Amino acid sequence: MTIQQLNHVVTIAESGSFNRAAEKLFLAQPSLTSSVKALEKEIGIVIFNRSGHGVTLTPEGADFLPYARSVLEQVRQLQDVYGGQGTRKKKFAVSTQHYSFAVKAFVELTRTYDVAEYEFAIRETRTLDVIRDVQTSRSELGILYLNDFNRKAITKLLSASGLSYQHMIDCGVYVYLWKGHPLAGRASISFADLAPYPCLSFEQGENSSFYLSEELLSTNDYPRLIRCCDRATVLNLMVGVNGYTLCSGIICEELSGPDYVAVPYADDRETADSQMELILVTRRGHTLSAVGARYVDELKKYLGMEIGE
Numbered sequence: 653m654t655i656q657q658l659n660h661v662v663t664i665a666e667s668g669s670f671n672r673a674a675e676k677l678f679l680a681q682p683s684l685t686s687s688v689k690a691l692e693k694e695i696g697i698v699i700f701n702r703s704g705h706g707v708t709l710t711p712e713g714a715d716f717l718p719y720a721r722s723v724l725e726q727v728r729q730l731q732d733v734y735g736g737q738g739t740r741k742k743k744f745a746v747s748t749q750h751y752s753f754a755v756k757a758f759v760e761l762t763r764t765y766d767v768a769e770y771e772f773a774i775r776e777t778r779t780l781d782v783i784r785d786v787q788t789s790r791s792e793l794g795i796l797y798l799n800d801f802n803r804k805a806i807t808k809l810l811s812a813s814g815l816s817y818q819h820m821i822d823c824g825v826y827v828y829l830w831k832g833h834p835l836a837g838r839a840s841i842s843f844a845d846l847a848p849y850p851c852l853s854f855e856q857g858e859n860s861s862f863y864l865s866e867e868l869l870s871t872n873d874y875p876r877l878i879r880c881c882d883r884a885t886v887l888n889l890m891v892g893v894n895g896y897t898l899c900s901g902i903i904c905e906e907l908s909g910p911d912y913v914a915v916p917y918a919d920d921r922e923t924a925d926s927q928m929e930l931i932l933v934t935r936r937g938h939t940l941s942a943v944g945a946r947y948v949d950e951l952k953k954y955l956g957m958e959i960g961e
Contacts (some may be wrong), residue, residue, distance in 0.1 A: 655727055657691040659722040659841075660684055661699055665717055718814060721789040722935060744943040747785035748795035750883045751864045751930075752852055752904035758916035759907075764946065772806035776883060777805075778856050779864040786933050787813040787939040790843035792944045793891075794933035797866075798901070805863035809932065821955050826901030830890040835915065842918035852878040852895040854888045855880060869950040887912065900928055902955070 661679065664684070669938055674681040678951075692699055699713035709717060728743075744761075748754040771886045775785060785791040796817075810817060827841045833849075835841050849850040851874040854866040878895060880886050887908065889895040901914040932948065934940070940948065 653691060653694055655724070657687050657862040658723055660687050661691065661713075661720050661775070662717065662724060664688065664700065664707060665709060670702075682735070683912060699909040701773060718789065718892050718935075718959075719785050722833060722938075725789045734863040742769060742772075742943065743771045744941065744947070745775065745785070746795065747777055747782040747795065749779060749782060750776045750886075751795060751900070752883070752907045753902050753951070753954050754795050755907055756904040757947060757954050760928070760950045761943070761947045765943070778854070779859065779866060783813055783815065786815055786935060790937070792934070792938075793947065796931055796933055798929045798931055799927060802863045814936050815933055816936045818935045819953065820928050820930040820932055821902075823900035823902065827896050827917050828890075828899045828901075828912065828914050829894070829896040830887075830912050832911075833835070833894050833896070838915055840916045840918045845874055846896060847916075850864075850878045850889075850893055850895045852889055852897045853877055853879050854886070854953065855879040855881050864865075865937040883908075894935045900927070900930065902930075904953055904954075907914075 663676055664670060664673040667676060670681050670684055671923045677684065688699065697708050697712040697716065698708040699716060701710055746754065746758065746796075755774060755776070758772070762772055773791070774792060775781070779783070779796060782791075782794040784797055786794040796806065802875075826936070827835070827846065831835055835845055835849075838845070856864045856866070878889060878893070880889065886895070886897060890897075890912065895950070898917065899914065901916075903912065903914050905912075931949070
Protein backbone atom coordinates (compact mmCIF):
# COMPACT_ATOMS: atom_id res chain seq x y z
CA MET A 653 0.00 0.00 0.00
CA THR A 654 1.43 3.36 -1.05
CA ILE A 655 0.53 7.01 -0.56
CA GLN A 656 0.10 7.19 -4.33
CA GLN A 657 -2.49 4.41 -4.27
CA LEU A 658 -4.41 6.11 -1.48
CA ASN A 659 -4.42 9.33 -3.49
CA HIS A 660 -5.72 7.38 -6.49
CA VAL A 661 -8.63 5.97 -4.47
CA VAL A 662 -9.59 9.35 -3.01
CA THR A 663 -9.43 11.06 -6.40
CA ILE A 664 -11.61 8.38 -8.02
CA ALA A 665 -14.18 8.62 -5.21
CA GLU A 666 -14.33 12.41 -5.58
CA SER A 667 -14.46 12.30 -9.40
CA GLY A 668 -17.05 9.55 -9.74
CA SER A 669 -15.23 7.81 -12.59
CA PHE A 670 -11.85 6.36 -13.52
CA ASN A 671 -11.73 8.50 -16.67
CA ARG A 672 -12.11 11.83 -14.87
CA ALA A 673 -9.75 10.74 -12.09
CA ALA A 674 -7.10 9.70 -14.62
CA GLU A 675 -7.32 13.14 -16.24
CA LYS A 676 -6.87 14.87 -12.89
CA LEU A 677 -3.94 12.64 -11.99
CA PHE A 678 -2.34 12.90 -15.47
CA LEU A 679 -2.35 9.12 -15.76
CA ALA A 680 -3.46 6.68 -18.41
CA GLN A 681 -6.66 4.96 -17.30
CA PRO A 682 -5.16 1.42 -17.53
CA SER A 683 -2.39 2.49 -15.15
CA LEU A 684 -4.93 3.89 -12.69
CA THR A 685 -7.05 0.76 -12.91
CA SER A 686 -4.00 -1.44 -12.29
CA SER A 687 -3.04 0.64 -9.26
CA VAL A 688 -6.46 0.24 -7.66
CA LYS A 689 -6.70 -3.47 -8.46
CA ALA A 690 -3.29 -4.06 -6.86
CA LEU A 691 -4.41 -2.20 -3.73
CA GLU A 692 -7.70 -4.11 -3.57
CA LYS A 693 -5.82 -7.40 -3.87
CA GLU A 694 -3.37 -6.39 -1.13
CA ILE A 695 -6.00 -5.35 1.43
CA GLY A 696 -8.53 -8.03 0.47
CA ILE A 697 -11.55 -5.86 -0.31
CA VAL A 698 -13.27 -4.40 -3.37
CA ILE A 699 -13.28 -0.61 -3.04
CA PHE A 700 -15.39 0.40 -6.06
CA ASN A 701 -18.44 -0.91 -7.87
CA ARG A 702 -17.76 -0.33 -11.58
CA SER A 703 -20.52 0.21 -14.15
CA GLY A 704 -21.14 2.00 -17.42
CA HIS A 705 -22.44 4.98 -15.43
CA GLY A 706 -19.26 5.42 -13.41
CA VAL A 707 -18.11 4.08 -10.06
CA THR A 708 -19.57 3.98 -6.57
CA LEU A 709 -18.04 2.92 -3.29
CA THR A 710 -18.78 -0.54 -1.95
CA PRO A 711 -19.66 -0.71 1.76
CA GLU A 712 -16.08 -1.83 2.42
CA GLY A 713 -14.81 1.03 0.24
CA ALA A 714 -16.92 3.53 2.17
CA ASP A 715 -15.28 2.29 5.39
CA PHE A 716 -11.81 2.46 3.83
CA LEU A 717 -12.10 5.96 2.33
CA PRO A 718 -11.97 7.99 5.60
CA TYR A 719 -8.77 6.19 6.59
CA ALA A 720 -7.22 6.97 3.22
CA ARG A 721 -8.18 10.63 3.53
CA SER A 722 -6.85 10.78 7.08
CA VAL A 723 -3.46 9.36 6.02
CA LEU A 724 -3.23 11.80 3.11
CA GLU A 725 -4.05 14.70 5.41
CA GLN A 726 -1.32 13.62 7.81
CA VAL A 727 1.11 13.46 4.88
CA ARG A 728 0.13 16.97 3.83
CA GLN A 729 0.70 18.23 7.36
CA LEU A 730 4.15 16.62 7.37
CA GLN A 731 4.93 18.28 4.06
CA ASP A 732 3.81 21.62 5.47
CA VAL A 733 6.15 21.32 8.41
CA TYR A 734 9.12 19.52 6.87
CA GLY A 735 8.74 19.92 3.13
CA GLY A 736 10.69 23.17 3.01
CA GLN A 737 8.89 24.45 -0.07
CA GLY A 738 6.54 26.92 1.60
CA THR A 739 4.33 27.22 -1.48
CA ARG A 740 1.20 25.26 -0.54
CA LYS A 741 -1.34 26.88 1.74
CA LYS A 742 -2.00 25.20 5.07
CA LYS A 743 -5.64 24.25 5.52
CA PHE A 744 -8.09 24.33 8.40
CA ALA A 745 -11.84 23.78 8.32
CA VAL A 746 -14.62 23.40 10.87
CA SER A 747 -18.17 22.16 10.26
CA THR A 748 -20.91 23.18 12.65
CA GLN A 749 -24.59 23.43 13.24
CA HIS A 750 -25.80 27.03 13.05
CA TYR A 751 -24.07 28.62 16.04
CA SER A 752 -22.93 32.24 16.02
CA PHE A 753 -20.37 31.51 18.76
CA ALA A 754 -18.65 29.05 16.40
CA VAL A 755 -18.42 31.75 13.75
CA LYS A 756 -17.18 34.30 16.30
CA ALA A 757 -14.34 31.97 17.37
CA PHE A 758 -13.51 31.42 13.70
CA VAL A 759 -13.36 35.17 13.07
CA GLU A 760 -10.95 35.61 15.98
CA LEU A 761 -8.85 32.71 14.69
CA THR A 762 -8.43 34.17 11.21
CA ARG A 763 -7.34 37.50 12.67
CA THR A 764 -4.22 35.84 14.08
CA TYR A 765 -3.05 34.23 10.83
CA ASP A 766 -1.85 35.47 7.46
CA VAL A 767 -4.58 34.44 5.02
CA ALA A 768 -1.97 34.36 2.26
CA GLU A 769 -0.48 31.30 3.95
CA TYR A 770 -3.67 29.55 5.09
CA GLU A 771 -6.84 28.31 3.44
CA PHE A 772 -9.67 28.51 5.99
CA ALA A 773 -13.24 27.23 5.77
CA ILE A 774 -16.22 27.26 8.11
CA ARG A 775 -19.32 25.30 7.12
CA GLU A 776 -22.64 25.92 8.84
CA THR A 777 -24.47 22.85 7.65
CA ARG A 778 -26.80 19.93 8.38
CA THR A 779 -26.17 17.64 11.33
CA LEU A 780 -25.31 14.61 9.20
CA ASP A 781 -23.00 16.69 7.00
CA VAL A 782 -21.09 17.87 10.08
CA ILE A 783 -20.46 14.23 10.96
CA ARG A 784 -19.50 13.28 7.40
CA ASP A 785 -17.19 16.27 6.99
CA VAL A 786 -15.17 15.30 10.05
CA GLN A 787 -15.26 11.60 9.20
CA THR A 788 -13.79 12.22 5.72
CA SER A 789 -11.28 14.85 6.96
CA ARG A 790 -13.01 17.56 4.95
CA SER A 791 -13.13 19.40 8.28
CA GLU A 792 -10.82 18.89 11.23
CA LEU A 793 -13.48 19.76 13.82
CA GLY A 794 -17.25 19.58 14.14
CA ILE A 795 -19.66 21.23 16.59
CA LEU A 796 -22.97 19.57 17.53
CA TYR A 797 -25.29 19.25 20.51
CA LEU A 798 -26.55 16.30 22.54
CA ASN A 799 -29.54 16.00 24.82
CA ASP A 800 -31.46 13.21 26.50
CA PHE A 801 -33.56 12.66 23.38
CA ASN A 802 -30.85 12.41 20.71
CA ARG A 803 -27.83 11.31 22.76
CA LYS A 804 -28.02 7.56 22.13
CA ALA A 805 -28.62 7.95 18.38
CA ILE A 806 -25.96 10.63 17.81
CA THR A 807 -23.24 8.98 19.91
CA LYS A 808 -23.88 5.68 18.13
CA LEU A 809 -23.55 7.45 14.78
CA LEU A 810 -20.34 9.16 15.88
CA SER A 811 -18.84 5.87 17.05
CA ALA A 812 -19.79 4.09 13.82
CA SER A 813 -18.13 6.93 11.89
CA GLY A 814 -14.84 6.60 13.76
CA LEU A 815 -15.35 9.84 15.67
CA SER A 816 -15.05 10.93 19.28
CA TYR A 817 -16.27 14.02 21.10
CA GLN A 818 -15.45 16.35 23.97
CA HIS A 819 -17.85 18.17 26.24
CA MET A 820 -17.91 21.96 25.79
CA ILE A 821 -20.77 23.41 27.80
CA ASP A 822 -24.24 22.57 29.16
CA CYS A 823 -27.10 24.92 28.31
CA GLY A 824 -30.77 25.38 28.95
CA VAL A 825 -33.33 26.01 26.24
CA TYR A 826 -34.04 29.53 25.03
CA VAL A 827 -36.57 30.96 22.62
CA TYR A 828 -34.74 33.09 20.07
CA LEU A 829 -36.80 35.89 18.45
CA TRP A 830 -36.56 39.51 17.38
CA LYS A 831 -37.01 42.37 19.84
CA GLY A 832 -40.26 43.49 18.23
CA HIS A 833 -41.93 40.09 18.75
CA PRO A 834 -45.00 40.21 21.03
CA LEU A 835 -43.32 37.76 23.42
CA ALA A 836 -39.89 39.40 23.50
CA GLY A 837 -40.49 41.17 26.82
CA ARG A 838 -41.49 38.03 28.74
CA ALA A 839 -39.34 36.70 31.57
CA SER A 840 -39.92 33.21 30.16
CA ILE A 841 -41.97 31.66 27.35
CA SER A 842 -43.98 28.44 27.42
CA PHE A 843 -44.80 26.14 24.53
CA ALA A 844 -48.44 27.23 24.73
CA ASP A 845 -47.34 30.88 24.37
CA LEU A 846 -45.62 29.99 21.09
CA ALA A 847 -48.63 28.33 19.46
CA PRO A 848 -49.73 31.36 17.35
CA TYR A 849 -46.25 31.86 15.87
CA PRO A 850 -44.26 29.83 13.31
CA CYS A 851 -41.34 27.75 14.52
CA LEU A 852 -38.27 28.17 12.28
CA SER A 853 -36.38 24.91 11.80
CA PHE A 854 -33.12 24.22 9.97
CA GLU A 855 -33.81 21.79 7.11
CA GLN A 856 -32.03 18.43 7.51
CA GLY A 857 -32.77 16.70 4.20
CA GLU A 858 -35.35 14.22 2.97
CA ASN A 859 -33.97 11.25 4.92
CA SER A 860 -33.50 13.05 8.21
CA SER A 861 -34.97 11.94 11.52
CA PHE A 862 -36.00 13.69 14.71
CA TYR A 863 -32.61 12.73 16.14
CA LEU A 864 -30.78 14.92 13.58
CA SER A 865 -32.89 18.01 14.23
CA GLU A 866 -30.89 21.07 15.19
CA GLU A 867 -33.67 22.48 17.32
CA LEU A 868 -34.48 21.11 20.75
CA LEU A 869 -37.94 19.75 21.58
CA SER A 870 -38.02 18.32 18.05
CA THR A 871 -40.80 15.86 18.86
CA ASN A 872 -43.25 18.61 19.84
CA ASP A 873 -46.24 19.00 17.57
CA TYR A 874 -45.70 22.47 16.12
CA PRO A 875 -48.90 23.86 14.59
CA ARG A 876 -46.88 26.16 12.31
CA LEU A 877 -43.44 25.19 11.00
CA ILE A 878 -41.15 26.82 8.44
CA ARG A 879 -37.98 25.03 7.34
CA CYS A 880 -34.92 27.07 6.39
CA CYS A 881 -31.40 26.34 5.14
CA ASP A 882 -29.31 29.16 6.60
CA ARG A 883 -29.07 31.45 9.61
CA ALA A 884 -29.61 34.68 7.65
CA THR A 885 -32.99 33.44 6.41
CA VAL A 886 -34.00 32.49 9.95
CA LEU A 887 -33.17 35.99 11.19
CA ASN A 888 -35.15 37.58 8.35
CA LEU A 889 -38.19 35.40 9.04
CA MET A 890 -38.09 36.27 12.72
CA VAL A 891 -38.79 39.84 11.70
CA GLY A 892 -41.00 39.16 8.69
CA VAL A 893 -43.42 36.62 10.19
CA ASN A 894 -42.72 36.83 13.94
CA GLY A 895 -41.06 33.44 13.79
CA TYR A 896 -38.91 31.93 16.52
CA THR A 897 -36.45 29.11 17.03
CA LEU A 898 -35.22 27.20 20.07
CA CYS A 899 -31.54 27.42 20.87
CA SER A 900 -28.78 27.35 23.51
CA GLY A 901 -29.08 31.05 24.30
CA ILE A 902 -25.39 31.59 23.47
CA ILE A 903 -25.80 34.39 20.96
CA CYS A 904 -23.06 36.58 19.49
CA GLU A 905 -24.64 40.02 19.17
CA GLU A 906 -21.60 41.28 17.26
CA LEU A 907 -22.49 38.93 14.38
CA SER A 908 -26.26 38.55 14.65
CA GLY A 909 -26.95 42.19 15.48
CA PRO A 910 -28.68 43.83 18.46
CA ASP A 911 -32.24 43.28 17.22
CA TYR A 912 -32.68 39.75 18.60
CA VAL A 913 -33.16 38.32 22.09
CA ALA A 914 -33.01 34.91 23.73
CA VAL A 915 -35.77 34.39 26.33
CA PRO A 916 -35.67 31.39 28.70
CA TYR A 917 -38.03 28.60 27.74
CA ALA A 918 -40.47 27.76 30.53
CA ASP A 919 -38.98 24.42 31.54
CA ASP A 920 -41.22 21.43 31.15
CA ARG A 921 -39.83 18.91 33.64
CA GLU A 922 -41.50 16.07 31.76
CA THR A 923 -39.70 16.94 28.52
CA ALA A 924 -36.57 14.81 28.11
CA ASP A 925 -34.79 17.15 25.69
CA SER A 926 -35.16 20.44 27.56
CA GLN A 927 -31.40 20.64 28.31
CA MET A 928 -28.51 20.49 25.84
CA GLU A 929 -24.79 19.73 25.82
CA LEU A 930 -22.59 21.33 23.15
CA ILE A 931 -19.82 19.03 21.97
CA LEU A 932 -16.66 19.22 19.89
CA VAL A 933 -16.26 16.35 17.38
CA THR A 934 -12.95 15.00 16.02
CA ARG A 935 -11.73 11.86 14.33
CA ARG A 936 -10.94 9.16 16.87
CA GLY A 937 -7.27 9.31 17.86
CA HIS A 938 -6.68 12.53 15.93
CA THR A 939 -4.16 15.02 17.28
CA LEU A 940 -5.26 18.58 16.63
CA SER A 941 -3.19 20.70 14.30
CA ALA A 942 -1.74 23.94 15.68
CA VAL A 943 -4.54 25.88 13.98
CA GLY A 944 -7.18 23.48 15.29
CA ALA A 945 -5.87 23.85 18.82
CA ARG A 946 -5.92 27.63 18.44
CA TYR A 947 -9.54 27.51 17.30
CA VAL A 948 -10.45 25.45 20.38
CA ASP A 949 -8.71 28.10 22.51
CA GLU A 950 -10.92 30.76 20.90
CA LEU A 951 -14.01 28.67 21.70
CA LYS A 952 -12.84 28.40 25.30
CA LYS A 953 -12.44 32.15 25.55
CA TYR A 954 -15.90 32.84 24.18
CA LEU A 955 -17.71 30.12 26.12
CA GLY A 956 -15.67 30.67 29.27
CA MET A 957 -15.19 26.94 29.67
CA GLU A 958 -12.35 24.45 29.94
CA ILE A 959 -13.28 22.25 26.98
CA GLY A 960 -12.52 18.61 27.57
CA GLU A 961 -11.63 19.07 31.22
